[in-house]
Amino acid sequence: MDEQPAFSEPWWDLRQGGSVEREQREGLRAELLTEVTDDHPLHGQPIVVVARSEASDHIVVHLPPTRWARVHLTWKRGAETPPWPLTEFYDTVEDLERGLTESD
Structure with a gap:
């Protein structure tokens, strides 16, 4: 089974099956896709x-x-100039969880 991250405050885990979480996922994904350009x-x-x-x-x-x-979304509701939206990549769940903890 794939390892999954655990989220604690201030993070809201949107993987739950409720309609509110689904709407959040869809809206955030739409904004992200709007902000990301071909060279991002x-x-x-x-x-x-x-x-x-x-x-x-x-x-x-x-x-x-x-x-x-x-x-980091900008909420410009339009295409951004890279490096925006700022993005930090993680290769493992452990690295992600460490990065989230250090940024809190």
């Missing part, structure tokens, strides 16, 4: 939104099969 490292990647910070404009995305990223 996330462009063309299979992106699954899994969490959002309740303290900032950061989200966590899963890049199957094993990579993760923390992304």
Whole structure:
């Protein structure tokens, strides 16, 4: 089974099956895809939104099969100029969890 990250405050785990979480995932993914341009490292990647910070404009995305990223959305509602949206990549769940803890 794939290892999955554990989220604690201020992170909201959006992997739950409720309609609110689904709407959050869909809305955040739509904004991310709007902000990412052809020359951004996330462009063309299979992106699954899994969490959002309740303290900032950061989200966590899963890049199957094993990579993760923390992304700082700008909420410009339009294409950004790289490096925006700022993105930090993680190769393991442990690295992701460490990165999230250090940024809190």
